[in-house]
Amino acid sequence: xxxxxxxxxxxxxxxxxxxxxxxxxxxxxxxxxxxxxxxxxxxxxxxxxxxxxxxxxxxxxxxxxxxxxxxxxxxxxxxxxxxxxxxxxxxxxxxxxxxxxxxxxxxxxxxxxxxxxxxxxxxxxxxxxxxxxxxxxxxxxxxxxxxxxxxxxxxxxxxxxxxxxxxxxxxxxxxxxxxxxxxxxxxxxxxxxxxxxxxxxxxxxxxxxxxxxxxxxxxxxxxxxxxxxxxxxxxxxxxxxxxxxxxxxxxxxxxxxxxxxxxxxxxxxxxxxxxxxxxxxxxxxxxxxxxxxxxxxxxxxxxxxxxxxxxxxxxxxxxxxxxxxxxxxxxxxxxxxxxxxxxxxxxxxxxxxxxxxxxxxxxxxxxxxxxxxxxxxxxxxxxxxxxxxxxxxxxxxxxxxxxxxxxxxxxxxxxxxxxxxxxxxxxxxxxxxxxxxxxxxxxxxxxxxxxxxxxxxxxxxxxxxxxxxxxxxxxxxxxxxxxxxxxxxxxxxxxxxxxxxxxxxxxxxxxxxxxxxxxxxxxxxxxxxxxxxxxxxxxxxxxxxxxxxxxxxxxxxxxxxxxxxxxxxxxxxxxxxxxxxxxxxxxxxxxxxxx
Numbered sequence: 001x002x003x004x005x006x007x008x009x010x011x012x013x014x015x016x017x018x019x020x021x022x023x024x025x026x027x028x029x030x031x032x033x034x035x036x037x038x039x040x041x042x043x044x045x046x047x048x049x050x051x052x053x054x055x056x057x058x059x060x061x062x063x064x065x066x067x068x069x070x071x072x073x074x075x076x077x078x079x080x081x082x083x084x085x086x087x088x089x090x091x092x093x094x095x096x097x098x099x100x101x102x103x104x105x106x107x108x109x110x111x112x113x114x115x116x117x118x119x120x121x122x123x124x125x126x127x128x129x130x131x132x133x134x135x136x137x138x139x140x141x142x143x144x145x146x147x148x149x150x151x152x153x154x155x156x157x158x159x160x161x162x163x164x165x166x167x168x169x170x171x172x173x174x175x176x177x178x179x180x181x182x183x184x185x186x187x188x189x190x191x192x193x194x195x196x197x198x199x200x201x202x203x204x205x206x207x208x209x210x211x212x213x214x215x216x217x218x219x220x221x222x223x224x225x226x227x228x229x230x231x232x233x234x235x236x237x238x239x240x241x242x243x244x245x246x247x248x249x250x251x252x253x254x255x256x257x258x259x260x261x262x263x264x265x266x267x268x269x270x271x272x273x274x275x276x277x278x279x280x281x282x283x284x285x286x287x288x289x290x291x292x293x294x295x296x297x298x299x300x301x302x303x304x305x306x307x308x309x310x311x312x313x314x315x316x317x318x319x320x321x322x323x324x325x326x327x328x329x330x331x332x333x334x335x336x337x338x339x340x341x342x343x344x345x346x347x348x349x350x351x352x353x354x355x356x357x358x359x360x361x362x363x364x365x366x367x368x369x370x371x372x373x374x375x376x377x378x379x380x381x382x383x384x385x386x387x388x389x390x391x392x393x394x395x396x397x398x399x400x401x402x403x404x405x406x407x408x409x410x411x412x413x414x415x416x417x418x419x420x421x422x423x424x425x426x427x428x429x430x431x432x433x434x435x436x437x438x439x440x441x442x443x444x445x446x447x448x449x450x451x452x453x454x455x456x457x458x459x460x461x462x463x464x465x466x467x468x469x470x471x472x473x474x475x476x477x478x479x480x481x482x483x484x485x486x487x488x489x490x491x492x493x494x495x496x497x498x499x500x501x502x503x504x505x506x507x508x509x510x511x512x513x514x515x516x517x518x519x520x521x522x523x524x525x526x527x528x529x530x531x532x533x534x535x536x537x538x539x540x541x542x543x544x545x546x547x548x549x550x551x552x553x554x555x556x557x558x559x560x561x562x563x564x565x566x567x568x569x570x571x572x573x574x575x576x577x578x579x580x581x582x583x584x585x586x587x588x589x590x591x592x593x594x595x
Contacts, residue, residue, distance in 0.1 A: 006170065009180070009193045011490055013039040013159070015467045016181050016194040018166045019201035019233070020044075021051025021226070022453065023437025025147040026460025027199045027467070032157040036468035039192060040151065040158055041183055043165035044228040046493060047519045047542025050144045051203040052225035052409045052438065053456065054516065058143035059112040059131040060453035062097040068125035069094065075123040076446040086442055089418040093458040097132060100457060105146075107134045112450075119297050119448050120307070131450040140575050143453065145518045152494060160494040161185060169198065169236050169433070176424075177431040178240070186489040197467030200422070200435040201460070204410030205231030206249065207261075212407070215247040218312040221407040222255045222263040229409070233439045237414035242433075243425050245440075246412030250447040251299030251309070254281075254316070256345060257402040264547070265338060273333045278391040279320035280371060281403070283313040286356055286364030288371070291383045298408065298447050307446060310405070317347075317359055317400040319368070321393045337571040346399040355398045368393050411447060413439040420463040432471060434463040501539050503590075509539075510587025515579035517542040521552070523580070525587040533563050536584060548576030555580055 015031045017024050020042035028040045042049040063069040070091045074082065093100070101109040109132040118126025135142035151158055163185070170180035170191065180193045205211040206223045208231040213219065223229075234244065255263035275292040283289045290301045290310045300307040320328075325346070331339050349355035356364035372392045374380045379387060414422045414435050421429035422440070436459040438452055501509055506527050513520040519542040526535035536556050543549050551573035558567045565584045569577035 006180075006191050006193075008191070010190045011039070012193040012195065013037050014194070014196045015039070015199065015464075016192055016197075017041070017199045017201060017464075017467075018181060018236075019051065019203060019437070019439070020049040020151075020160065020162075021201060021203055021437060021456070022053030022056075022144060022147050023051075023439075023456035023460045023463075024199070024201035025053075025151050026457055027201055027434075027436050027464035028158050029147075029150045029154060030461045030464030031199075031468040032154040034465055034468040036157070036196065038158045039161065039194075041161045041164040041166065041181075042228075043230075043232070044162065044226075046162040047517050048226075048228065048544075049162060050141070050148070050226070050518075051229060053147065053453070054141050054144040055139070055225045056143060056453055057114075057138045057450075058135050058140075058453070059114060059133050059138075059450050060097060060457065061094050061129050061448070061450040062109070062132045062454075063091075063095050063128050063130065065125070065128050066091055066095050068128035072118065072120075072123055072125045072128055073448075076120065076448060077444050080444045082444060083417075083442070085418045086416070089462075090442055090455070090458060094129075094451075094454055097454060097457070100461075101132070101134050104461075105134060105150075109134050115449060120446065129448065129450070140514075141516045141518065148518050155492070155494050158494075159492040162493045164190075166202075166232060166236060169240055171240050175431060176240075178433040188489060190490070194432065196469060196471050197432045197434055199463045199467050200233050200236065200414065200433070200439055201437045201456075201463075202233035202236075202413075202439050203229035204249075204413070204438055205229060205234060205247075206407045206410050207231075216249055216410075218405070220312060220314050220404055221249075221251070222257070222404040224252065224255060224262065224406045225409050227262055233435070234413050237422060240430065240433075241424050242430060243415040243423050243427070244413060245415040246442070246444050247410065248412060248443070248445060248447075249299075249309070249407050249410045251406050251408050253296050253299060253406065254403040255406040256342065257315070257404040258345065262544075262547070263404055263406065265342060271333070271335045271339065273331050273335065274318075274328070274339065276389045277320070277327055278324045278393045279318065280367070282317050282319045282361055282364055282367060282400075284315055284361070286319075286361030287367045288383060289313070291380075291385045293385055293389045298449060299405075300446055312405050315360070316403050316405070317361065318403060319355075319364065320399050321395075322397055322399075323391070323394050325399055341571045342401060343399075346401050348397050348399055350396045350398075352393075352396070352398055355400055359400050359402070409438055409452070411438055411441050411443045416440045416459075418462075419466055420459050421466070432467075434467045436460045436463040506534075506591065508587040508590030510583040510585065510590060512579045512583035512586065514582055515541070515543050515576050516548055517544075521579050521583045523583045523587050525584060525591060527588070527591050531591070533559065533565065533588065536560060541580075543573075543576045543579075547573045551577050552580045559584065 014036035015038045017040045112131040114131045168182040211231045375390045375392045420434045422433045437456045522540035524537040528534045551570035
């Protein structure tokens with residue numbers, strides 16, 4: 001925490017928003033619409049902002065029955081406490097999400113068809129929540145691009161700084177009012193005064209291993225969303241005496257364990273054809289520990305009448321025999337490409353004993369014997385897996401694929417009230433400090449799909465409007481850099497200049513906005529005298545470095561080797577692959593004068 005005894009303020013805005021994800025974008029939009037001058041900052045570089053919203057499916061919750069929906073939520077809280085007023089506010093707003101889309105976006109939302117009986121159909125009124133779309137396609141960043149567009153339509157009131165992580169909140173020592181933010185920008189400490197409010201929308205802490213261990217008690221979780229959620233919001237809140245709550249998480253089961261920061265195959269556990277046969281998941285000692293063919297509920301698994309996140313194993317493996325390998329290598333499901341790629345990471349051994357030694361699972365041989373016994377008996381008495389999905393392990397060779405439990409996103413952080421004000425340890429609002437999104441959200445235990453996007457729209461609106469309101473407490477600012485003397489590092493990073501790249505007579509430019517990033521992929525192709533592809537230059541792209549960027553480089557090499565743009569998309573990076581292919585094909589058409 002810093003006090004307000006700042007010798008020089010570098011800039012002043014009505015509202016400062018920390019975190020340019022979906023919640024930050026929503027808050028900035030509503031603050032600007034209420035006549036506030038807004039500074040929106042993010043720790044990520046341009047093209048990598050967006051938080052977990054960038055990686056979301058794009059649908060949000062809606063209901064037409066307040067009482068039924070509230071009862072459904074209360075059951076997911078049990079036996080934990082909940083804040084009645086906060087829950088009521090959230091449920092009321094969820095019931096108004098269709099009107100929200102009409103009023104604020106000019107769009108009629110439509111039913112997505114996901115989870116028609118609710119994520120927990122065992123609970124009363126589980127069908128009271130219906131998920132909605134306002135953008136087309138899933139997991140293609142369309143929802144994030146849509147929210148980002150709302151910000152860029154208001155650049156007359158919103159300044160954006162990328163690569164500018166918040167380091168401290170600046171607080172009045174006498175009143176406790178949050179009056180500004182200190183951030184790091186271009187290697188300089190910048191002090192920005194916030195006249196009316198600061199909004200924290202930094203997302204979670206899934207990329208902070210210390211916080212994952214301390215708050216979640218888990219040892220090895222693979223992040224599958226943004227790599228920039230590192231728990232800085234929690235540090236900021238704790239520094240000024242804020243209260244924490246709901247520090248939990250959800251996931252999508254397993255990812256490949258290949259030692260990468262962001263592993264592949266985030267939705268592997270959903271592949272129905274994978275866990276059907278002589279195959280199971282082994283924990284650290286080689287024994288089974290959850291029902292493999294069970295439908296994933298954002299990572300929560302059935303446990304004696306409850307649903308909980310399974311205890312994190314440090315090095316689990318998928319175990320299967322040769323017959324299963326042959327079955328999977330010939331799989332024709334929609335996931336066949338990813339399954340084949342997954343198989344390429346398999347560890348092979350001639351016997352179960354050899355495999356157990358290789359992957360350090362001392363009880364693996366007994367686990368396979370037990371599995372075979374239960375198949376023969378016609379009942380999985382250990383985990384109650386459907387027996388029709390199980391087949392006796394045959395002779396070797398045998399295989400193991402290393403996997404990791406993954407983490408989609410964390411929930412909770414600073415505790416907030418129904419007005420999205422952050423509370424101190426005595427449940428009193430910290431003046432002028434607000435929050436929005438998954439940092440501080442209301443989900444105490446079980447996360448229900450589609451609710452994070454509803455929450456970021458709801459809390460972003462509430463926080464943005466409340467932070468924009470002029471406040472009676474106004475700090476006397478002695479010095480602020482004048483507009484006429486504004487250095488480059490205080491100017492906005494938001495630019496909308498047209499793309500203009502030079503071309504020769506045998507070259508063409510291709511642009512595709514269909515990738516995961518809102519920044520278009522731009523390529524320049526060169527052809528020879530026979531109009532054959534001779535060179536591909538990637539002039540602009542901001543796809544995910546660990547997945548999309550690697551896929552683009554691989555595709556570029558394949559295209560050059562084959563002298564043809566018609567190559568197969570890279571499995572696991574289909575959206576980025578198709579966008580790159582689209583850009584190359586457009587560039588080739590432009591060479592030939594067809595576009």
